[in-house]
Amino acid sequence: MITACAVEDLPVGESVRIPGEPAIAVFNADGEFYAIDDTCSHQDASLSEGWLEGCFVECPLHAALFDLRTGMPTCLPAKKAVRTYPVLVEDGVIYVDTRAREAVA
């Protein structure tokens, strides 16, 4: 379990990047928090810098669209899913559960 940030530091429509191996991007999509791999499955781009629309994030480099709920890309050029991680909120702090990392292909 890693700490992302305080809830108040991640308003609706915003994202935060947690550095690490791999880096993780956490989003506030209309009040729901989602965590996915930060690096686009296509090429080197940080999804935390992407455009958030509903529960989809658009890669800032090539506009590949990822579903934050499943990590699946909806269009080219991305072909592979990014990993998703469970998010927990406790006492106003957002945590990401990275234990599931190995369980996802």
Add this chain to the structure above:
Amino acid sequence: MRTVAVVGASLAGLRSVEELRNQGFAGRIVVIGEEVHAPYDRPPLSKAFLAGTLPAEELALSEEDFDAEWRLGVRADRVDPRAGEIHLSTGEVIGADGLVIATGGRPRTLAGTSALSGVHTLRTLDDAVALRADLQAGVRVVVVGAGWIGAEVASTCRSLGLEVTVVEAAFIPMERALGPVLGSLCAELHADHGVDLRLGVGVDSFSHNGSRVTGVLLRDGSHLPADVVVAGIGMEPSTDWLLGSGLPLDNGVLCDTGCVTSIPSVVAVGDVARYRTAEGNHVRHEHWTNASEQPVVAVRNLLAGTTVDSFRPSGYVWSDQYGVRLQVAGETSGVDEVAVIDGSPDDRKFVAEFRRAGLAVGVLAMNNAKLFGRMRRQLAQPPGVTIPAS
């Protein structure tokens, strides 16, 4: 429509096939591609692939075949659109009642170098493999042209520890596209990374040992010793196979606002398509995004049998060079004002807005993808947003 032939199997061709299926076309699709490779992504060819950090198998654009017949390593020699016949280099004739032209183009070459080894252009995977094989430790590289490709190749060569000189005929690189201030910044990037940048001077000729290039003689009389020369001096659309087809050709395949040619069953997409804008000019875009976006509209019009939708370019271009990411969208030429609205060029992290008559029409960002994403969505729409069809 029973059979659609897609000539050209790079991004624009692949996206056309994908769109045909997305938009419900259940008939036969035949894709004709001159290269033997299945569709692959070209932007990394000047960057990670050339640097050796991205293997060729990672370049594949799709794992699906979209239930199409892929004729790869085969050229379309000529087409008779009225008869619906495409004649292939194998002698085979494909009958099709719809045609997507996605043949892209060929890089311009440097005069007097056709017989010389060590002189490269870069467009295809095979080009990149050949160039990479020549980038051995200690070689001296001369890049002709300081546009996007030239800058990316120079940057990659520097990251490999090679000595690089870039020769550019203009006094400021990228000035036409980006204006003098940001063009000068591109020049600084070269200089910051130890590239010998020769501006405002053309290439006169090449020295060689009979078979291999040994140097570049410039018009100012200077001689640059070179083991490898890379030309990044633009491309020409591949339309030679369309001569005699009756399709209007002029620096590309001329088409209407919806990428439809003079024959409604023939559309053109990607680098080869010279379409009409809402303002009535014919333009071609030589960019990845264009090749990816145009097929959506072109295929819709092809399947409708008439122009029901017009193409609106996003004008999005990106470049990774010297460790910075440049992103550009909208219009950047013919503007009144370029204003830095966030960050500072000196820090190599900023966003600049291109304005015409006080309206933001274009945006350029260096190392600021987040703000760029926001800005490009706020760009002023060009006049006549509701573009009438055809």
